[in-house]
Amino acid sequence: MSAPILQVSQLTKRFGSLVALNNVSLEIRAGEIFSIIGPNGAGKTTLFFNIIGLQKPDSGRVLFNGTDITGKPPHTICDLGITCTFQVPRAFANMTVEEAVRVGAYKRYRGREVQRKVDEVLRICELEEYRHQRCCDMGLAPLRRVELARALATEPTLLLLDEAGAGLNPSELAGLMDILRRLNEEKRITLCIVEHVMQMVMGLAQRIVVLDYGEVIAEGTPQEISTNPRVIEAYLGKGAVC
Amino acid sequence: MTDTLLQNLINGALTGCIYALIALGLSLIFGVMNVVNFAHGDFVMLSMYLTFWIGLWAGADAVFTPLLTFPALFLIGVLAYYALIDRTLRQKYVTQIAVTVGLMTFLRALTQLVWKAQPRALPYSIIQGNIQVGPYTILASRLVSAVVSVLAIAGVYLFLSRTWAGRAIRAASDDLDAASLLGVPYRQTYALAFGLGSALTAIAGGLLMTFQQVDPTMGVRFGLLSWCVLAMAGLGSIPGLLISGIIVGAAEAVGMSLWDPRARSLIVYLLFILVLWLRPRGLFGRK
Amino acid sequence: MRRTREGLNRLLLAALLGVALLLPIAVRTDQYTLVLLTTILLYGVLATAWNVIGGLAGQLDLAAGAYLGLGAFTAGTLLIRLNVSPWLGMVLGGLVAVGFAVLIGYPLFRFGVKEVWYALSSAALVEVLRVTFLIWSQVGGPVERYLPYHEWSFYHLRFATYMPFYYIMLGLLALALLVNHWIRHSKLGYYLMALGENEEAAEVLGVNTQKCKLQALAIYAFLVGVTGSIYACMYGFIHPNFFSGPMSIEVAILGIVGGMGITYGPVMAAILLVSVREFLRANLGGQLEGLYLVVYATVLILIALFRPQGLGPMLRQAYDRLLSRLVKE
Numbered sequence: 116m117s118a119p120i121l122q123v124s125q126l127t128k129r130f131g132s133l134v135a136l137n138n139v140s141l142e143i144r145a146g147e148i149f150s151i152i153g154p155n156g157a158g159k160t161t162l163f164f165n166i167i168g169l170q171k172p173d174s175g176r177v178l179f180n181g182t183d184i185t186g187k188p189p190h191t192i193c194d195l196g197i198t199c200t201f202q203v204p205r206a207f208a209n210m211t212v213e214e215a216v217r218v219g220a221y222k223r224y225r226g227r228e229v230q231r232k233v234d235e236v237l238r239i240c241e242l243e244e245y246r247h248q249r250c251c252d253m254g255l256a257p258l259r260r261v262e263l264a265r266a267l268a269t270e271p272t273l274l275l276l277d278e279a280g281a282g283l284n285p286s287e288l289a290g291l292m293d294i295l296r297r298l299n300e301e302k303r304i305t306l307c308i309v310e311h312v313m314q315m316v317m318g319l320a321q322r323i324v325v326l327d328y329g330e331v332i333a334e335g336t337p338q339e340i341s342t343n344p345r346v347i348e349a350y351l352g353k354g355a356v357c
Numbered sequence: 358m359t360d361t362l363l364q365n366l367i368n369g370a371l372t373g374c375i376y377a378l379i380a381l382g383l384s385l386i387f388g389v390m391n392v393v394n395f396a397h398g399d400f401v402m403l404s405m406y407l408t409f410w411i412g413l414w415a416g417a418d419a420v421f422t423p424l425l426t427f428p429a430l431f432l433i434g435v436l437a438y439y440a441l442i443d444r445t446l447r448q449k450y451v452t453q454i455a456v457t458v459g460l461m462t463f464l465r466a467l468t469q470l471v472w473k474a475q476p477r478a479l480p481y482s483i484i485q486g487n488i489q490v491g492p493y494t495i496l497a498s499r500l501v502s503a504v505v506s507v508l509a510i511a512g513v514y515l516f517l518s519r520t521w522a523g524r525a526i527r528a529a530s531d532d533l534d535a536a537s538l539l540g541v542p543y544r545q546t547y548a549l550a551f552g553l554g555s556a557l558t559a560i561a562g563g564l565l566m567t568f569q570q571v572d573p574t575m576g577v578r579f580g581l582l583s584w585c586v587l588a589m590a591g592l593g594s595i596p597g598l599l600i601s602g603i604i605v606g607a608a609e610a611v612g613m614s615l616w617d618p619r620a621r622s623l624i625v626y627l628l629f630i631l632v633l634w635l636r637p638r639g640l641f642g643r644k
Numbered sequence: 645m646r647r648t649r650e651g652l653n654r655l656l657l658a659a660l661l662g663v664a665l666l667l668p669i670a671v672r673t674d675q676y677t678l679v680l681l682t683t684i685l686l687y688g689v690l691a692t693a694w695n696v697i698g699g700l701a702g703q704l705d706l707a708a709g710a711y712l713g714l715g716a717f718t719a720g721t722l723l724i725r726l727n728v729s730p731w732l733g734m735v736l737g738g739l740v741a742v743g744f745a746v747l748i749g750y751p752l753f754r755f756g757v758k759e760v761w762y763a764l765s766s767a768a769l770v771e772v773l774r775v776t777f778l779i780w781s782q783v784g785g786p787v788e789r790y791l792p793y794h795e796w797s798f799y800h801l802r803f804a805t806y807m808p809f810y811y812i813m814l815g816l817l818a819l820a821l822l823v824n825h826w827i828r829h830s831k832l833g834y835y836l837m838a839l840g841e842n843e844e845a846a847e848v849l850g851v852n853t854q855k856c857k858l859q860a861l862a863i864y865a866f867l868v869g870v871t872g873s874i875y876a877c878m879y880g881f882i883h884p885n886f887f888s889g890p891m892s893i894e895v896a897i898l899g900i901v902g903g904m905g906i907t908y909g910p911v912m913a914a915i916l917l918v919s920v921r922e923f924l925r926a927n928l929g930g931q932l933e934g935l936y937l938v939v940y941a942t943v944l945i946l947i948a949l950f951r952p953q954g955l956g957p958m959l960r961q962a963y964d965r966l967l968s969r970l971v972k973e
């Protein structure tokens with residue numbers, strides 16, 4: 116079992132009177148594919164935003180490789196090696212795919228190296244044919260891959276993916292899962308995926324955490340989770356477990 | 358010394374009520390459809406010119422012209438909504454601003470064309486004279502203006518909370534998708550909000566004309582003034598608007614007397630920038 | 645000669661440059677036309693500079709007049725009081741504008757003042773400065789302050805004709821275009837475009853949005869400040885009305901009409917709109933003051949409604965089509 120890359124301890128986030136995250140603690144280990152699931156409004160996106168620095172938690176700490184990153188701005192956290200993709204793609208609408216990926220590639224490269232990195236990432240994400248298309252002219256599936264590509268170009272060691280599989284058809288989904296698996300195995304990138312598509316979670320994740328109403332209600336391997344009565348209850352409502 | 362200060366404070370606070378009324382119109386437009394209307398101040402100017410024009414040709418007193426200008430401005434607002442704003446709702450905010458800046462320039466140039474650049478004022482108003490309260494003199498026209506403004510604001514408040522159309526406007530500003538599901542037609546609601554927001558400037562314009570003159574550059578002043586009041590109040594609080602209007606009016610008047618009469622706009626803008634820095638959601642804002 | 649895209653591009657650029665260089669010689673005695681041409685260039689420079697903060701970084705800045713005025717007053721006051729040459733004065737003017745921009749921009753970006761609120765606060769800034777200089781009688785005041793008169797002095801940047809100013813402005817335009825071109829293809833440019841599209845997404849990709857915006861603002865302020873210094877010398881006086889709100893708005897309009905983020909767009913828009921404006925003003929101005937503005941506003945509204953991308957992409961397409969036809973032949 117490898118060392119933890121990210122430790123979240125007792126994170127709490129409130130929006131007014133709504134407690135979106137309540138004392139959430141979890142640990143992601145280096146090199147694994149970790150998944151967070153939970154019903155709509157459970158606080159998954161909020162958790163991501165508080166890890167990545169887009170929102171500041173009310174209390175609790177986030178440690179990345181042992182250093183405290185709580186409340187740091189996102190660009191600093193990206194420097195350290197964490198980045199994310201968004202649930203609703205936030206495309207750079209008027210930029211071409213290549214330009215969008217370039218933004219990420221400038222993080223660690225200069226001059227000619229930038230283009231080399233861009234080419235590499237475009238190849239990995241199977242976007243070479245879209246290279247010169249503007250992001251606003253693209254369909255959902257390639258757009259999600261653009262989000263992935265520009266995040267990859269920053270060379271993260273931990274990548275957070277927010278519902279990257281939502282809205283994809285089965286063959287697109289299989290393609291995406293292939294890419295993610297390769298990234299994890301060949302590039303040794305630790306992945307944390309938030310997902311509603313169970314097929315993807317069960318196919319990829321080694322460990323799963325379940326959030327409900329901002330609290331962790333279960334944690335375990337895919338097999339353990341799929342038979343956990345509390346999880347089934349959270350998803351299907353009370354009375355579903357007979 | 359303290360007497361002049363208080364005197365200015367009172368005058369400023371009374372004018373501030375009109376500012377609040379103007380800002381209420383802006384807040385309807387910005388709060389409901391998130392449209393940035395740069396031309397709002399020029400609607401005020403247009404109302405003032407219309408008031409002047411009607412006052413001159415029909416011999417009507419400025420206090421009564423809103424009976425005509427209110428529907429006129431409402432119509433202009435609705436037309437502006439359907440002709441311009443509706444097409445920009447899905448565009449970037451820069452496009453929206455470009456359109457309303459175009460509208461602003463258009464109105465300014467049009468008034469310059471029709472009424473030339475000189476300042477215009479109506480000869481007199483039936484609300485004449487002063488009211489003496491202790492050592493302080495209060496201009497009757499200012500007092501009446503303030504009272505009418507507060508009444509108009511209260512009227513809008515009642516309209517928004519008691520009528521179906523008003524509730525539709527509020528629903529659309531809270532959550533458009535949910536409102537659409539409940540059968541609120543968004544286009545008509547937006548047009549209504551834009552029309553009403555513009556029409557409120559007609560009342561303000563009439564009131565302002567009872568004690569001051571108008572020229573084509575006035576639009577800039579009222580535009581930034583109303584954004585300042587809105588920024589200070591934040592969105593969603595009508596009493597907050599009134600208080601902010603009074604604060605801005607009072608600060609303006611006090612600054613003018615203590616510092617320099619030309620510093621009028623300076624004080625408003627400094628206030629505006631300070632508020633943006635320190636309280637980006639305003640003092641009373643709820644979202 | 646082999647016809648290539650590259651070659652034709654160069655040819656066109658050389659031709660344009662040639663025309664720009666020779667134009668004043670063709671009209672050398674006609675001061676009115678010279679002023680007109682210089683004014684077009686002036687707006688071209690301002691709008692091109694605006695493109696950095698407005699077009700690339702997507703911040704709707706309406707404070708061009710503030711930096712223009714600061715540049716004008718710095719160079720002008722230095723010349724009047726201390727007999728400092730405007731050649732030095734313009735650099736200092738640019739730096740004063742930058743200093744002020746950073747002073748104002750830092751807290752604005754720090755506190756996350758965005759979109760409308762940024763636009764409004766920058767518009768307010770112009771008015772604040774205008775009134776401040778109106779009241780500040782040591783430097784400004786309500787009367788024009790004239791620069792020392794010289795028939796023809798290179799040191800004082802005073803000439804009996806507008807022609808030298810035309811060339812200075814042309815040089816400045818070239819500089820502004822180069823800066824734009826360079827930024828557009830550098831890390832800063834990509835970062836600015838990204839944050840202009842979506843700030844949070846840019847942050848997550850490692851863009852320090854605050855710092856980048858401040859850099860863009862500083863570059864823009866410097867170019868506008870330098871232009872302001874020359875503006876003062878060209879007209880031979882300084883006045884608080886140089887802090888002009890309408891002019892600031894017009895600069896932004898040119899940037900938007902030209903096409904946000906397109907290097908050559910703002911210049912095209914300046915050439916088109918400013919000459920239309922001056923033509924209308926010259927021909928309709930007298931009896932119908934304001935009519936040219938009505939036409940101007942209508943053009944702006946129509947473009948914003950029906951060509952929200954601006955004229956730049958349209959012209960570019962037309963040019964590309966022309967090129968491909970020429971290359972094929």
Ligand SMILES: Nc1ncnc2c1ncn2[C@@H]1O[C@H](COP(=O)(O)OP(=O)(O)OP(=O)(O)O)[C@@H](O)[C@H]1O
Nearest residue numbers: 130133135153154155156157158159160161162202
């Ligand atoms: N900026 C915000 N302001 C107020 N409330 C918010 C904000 N962001 C999220 N919330 C609320 O916090 C709760 C958690 O939201 P979050 O988006 O994290 O859920 P989620 O698990 O990602 O859901 P989904 O599966 O639908 O994406 C929800 O009730 C949501 O309404």
Ligand SMILES: [Mg+2]
Nearest residue numbers: 159160161202
């Ligand atoms: Mg979510």
